[in-house]
Amino acid sequence: MKVEYRLFFKKAYFCIFYRLGQFTMIDKLNIVKQRFDEVSDLIIQPDIIADQKRYIKLNKEYKDLKALMDERDRYIELTNNLKEAEEIISDGSDAEMVEMAKMQLEEAKEELPSLEEKIRFMLVPKDPEDAKNCVVEIRAGTGGDEASIFAGDLFRMYTKYCEGKGWSTSVVDLNEGTSGGYKEIIFEVNGEDAYGTMKFEAGVHRVQRVPQTETQGRVHTSAATVMVLPEAEEFDVELDMTEVRIERTTSTGPGGQSVNTTYSAIKLHHEPTGMIVSCQDQKSSHKNLEKALKVLRSRLYELELAKKQAADSEKRKSMVSSGDRSAKIRTYNYPQGRVTDHRIGLTLYDLGNIIDGDIQKIIDELQLVENTEKLKESNEVF
Numbered sequence: 555m556k557v558e559y560r561l562f563f564k565k566a567y568f569c570i571f572y573r574l575g576q577f578t579m580i581d582k583l584n585i586v587k588q589r590f591d592e593v594s595d596l597i598i599q600p601d602i603i604a605d606q607k608r609y610i611k612l613n614k615e616y617k618d619l620k621a622l623m624d625e626r627d628r629y630i631e632l633t634n635n636l637k638e639a640e641e642i643i644s645d646g647s648d649a650e651m652v653e654m655a656k657m658q659l660e661e662a663k664e665e666l667p668s669l670e671e672k673i674r675f676m677l678v679p680k681d682p683e684d685a686k687n688c689v690v691e692i693r694a695g696t697g698g699d700e701a702s703i704f705a706g707d708l709f710r711m712y713t714k715y716c717e718g719k720g721w722s723t724s725v726v727d728l729n730e731g732t733s734g735g736y737k738e739i740i741f742e743v744n745g746e747d748a749y750g751t752m753k754f755e756a757g758v759h760r761v762q763r764v765p766q767t768e769t770q771g772r773v774h775t776s777a778a779t780v781m782v783l784p785e786a787e788e789f790d791v792e793l794d795m796t797e798v799r800i801e802r803t804t805s806t807g808p809g810g811q812s813v814n815t816t817y818s819a820i821k822l823h824h825e826p827t828g829m830i831v832s833c834q835d836q837k838s839s840h841k842n843l844e845k846a847l848k849v850l851r852s853r854l855y856e857l858e859l860a861k862k863q864a865a866d867s868e869k870r871k872s873m874v875s876s877g878d879r880s881a882k883i884r885t886y887n888y889p890q891g892r893v894t895d896h897r898i899g900l901t902l903y904d905l906g907n908i909i910d911g912d913i914q915k916i917i918d919e920l921q922l923v924e925n926t927e928k929l930k931e932s933n934e935v936f
Contacts, residue, residue, distance in 0.1 A: 579670060580633070582677060583626040590619040614685060614746065622676050629669055636662040678928050683859065684750025687785040689852045691740045694731065695758065697776025700765040702731025705778040707909060708759060709739050712752075714911030721745025726845050727832045733767065740849065742785070749784040754920040755913075756782040757881045763888035773889060777882075785848065786855035793851060799823040802839060820846045829853055884916075898923050 593616045596602050602609050635658050642648075642655035692708050694701035716723050721743055728739040743752060760777045768774060801821040819834035820842040831853070833846040885894045886905060893908050893916070894901045900919050902908065908916070 579629070579673065583622070583629065583673070586619065586622060586677070587626065590616075590623050593619060611685070618680070622673070625669065625673050625676065629666075629673060632662045632666050632669065635659075636666070674929065675925050678925050681750065683784045684747055684753075686749045687742065687744045688749040688752050689726070689740065689742055689783040689785055689849055690752060690755075691738070691781040691783070692736065693738045693779045693781075694736065695777035695779050697761075697774065699731060699733040699735075699767060700761075700774055701776040701778055702737050703733065703735035703766065704759075704761045704776050705737070705739065706731070706735030707761075708778055708780065709736060709741070711909050711911050711913065712743075712755070713741075715913050716743055716745065716748075718911060719745060719751075721748060725835050726849055727834060742845075742848075749782065751917055752782045753784075754917050755780050755883075757883035759884050759886070760882060761886045761888070763886075781856075783849075783852040783856040784859065786851035791851040791855050793847070793854070797825045798850070799825065800843070818842060822846050822850055824850060824854070827854070827857075895920070 593612055597609065597612050597616055602612060639655040639659035639662065642651050643659065646652055690712060692705045692712075694705040697704070713723050722745065724742045724744070726740040726742060729737040731737050758777055758779050760775060762773055762775050764771055765774050765776075799822070801823065802817040803819045803821060804817055818837055818839045820832065820839060822829075822831045824830075829850065831846045831850045833842040833849070835845065836842045881897075883895065883897055885892075885896065886909065887894070888905065891903050891905045892901060893903075893905050895916055898919060900916065902915070904912070
């Protein structure tokens with residue numbers, strides 16, 4: 555695998571931004587503007603437009619930088635207003651102008667601190683992985699049939715959330731529970747910053763409620779584990795196919811008569827790691843193989859990322875991105891209508907809407923905490 559090279563370049567990407575620490579705020583913004591001007595020129599070049607993958611990537615960077623440039627323009631305007639007002643007040647020859655300058659000075663002084671704080675967060679270097687699509691795996695944990703039902707609830711929550719953001723989802727493989735829901739379900743998410751958003755959902759989710767099968771009204775606790783993997787491109791992971799055993803079987807479950815009689819389902823065995831990946835979602839064995847290989851690459855890539863994430867987390871004692879798949883991250887308490895995210899101590903009494911896909915408010919808080927941690931990690935940046 556050539557995963558280590560990708561991680562090296564990711565580290566180099568962060569170092570470029572950290573060197574900005576020696577500059578003033580406007581210096582940093584002017585350096586970013588140089589890149590904005592460069593990208594603005596690139597996205598109108600015919601050869602870039604012809605290369606859709608590169609064009610989409612650069613267009614995303616353009617939109618991110620454009621938002622920062624808008625704040626730069628406002629920052630320059632306020633600092634100029636501040637300087638101009640101070641000069642007028644210092645001159646003092648025109649009393650009416652001095653009064654107007656004092657008002658201008660106060661307005662600038664009031665707005666600048668919050669604008670500077672906003673720009674600081676916007677200058678925090680984004681993880682290059684965040685822009686990727688992702689693979690989400692949900693597995694029922696403790697709790698028997700109720701855990702499978704809860705895994706199904708989580709799948710529905712995520713698909714509704716993705717639908718609301720205009721993202722597409724596609725099931726790769728599933729194993730249905732005996733009383734509904736899923737013992738395991740794996741699906742792809744395609745959309746802008748899909749991994750950078752969904753990564754906060756990785757970990758153990760716990761539910762406290764009266765199960766459908768409970769006859770005495772007792773509250774039970776069940777759990778499901780969520781894994782979120784950045785979708786790995788072929789150049790991210792060099793997969794040696796001599797180390798992969800491909801098994802073709804008939805599909806199980808619904809899908810039409812031919813699905814259950816043809817050998818369209820694929821099971822991959824990765825010999826070095828013991829990983830097994832199955833896919834039977836498509837009627838074509840070729841398409842199932844393509845999907846299964848994508849999941850296998852993503853799992854192998856995530857293995858390396860998890861090691862780095864754990865090291866980074868230990869370094870800054872991160873509450874949000876620990877890299878620990880077994881960490882209990884959230885509890886859904888139905889009797890109280892409560893959802894608690896244990897990583898940041900956030901409690902919301904809005905379970906109905908949250909389980910119906912309204913999880914953006916939780917993700918926003920987690921992103922804020924993570925960005926704050928990144929700012930603290932390197933004091934020389936700002």
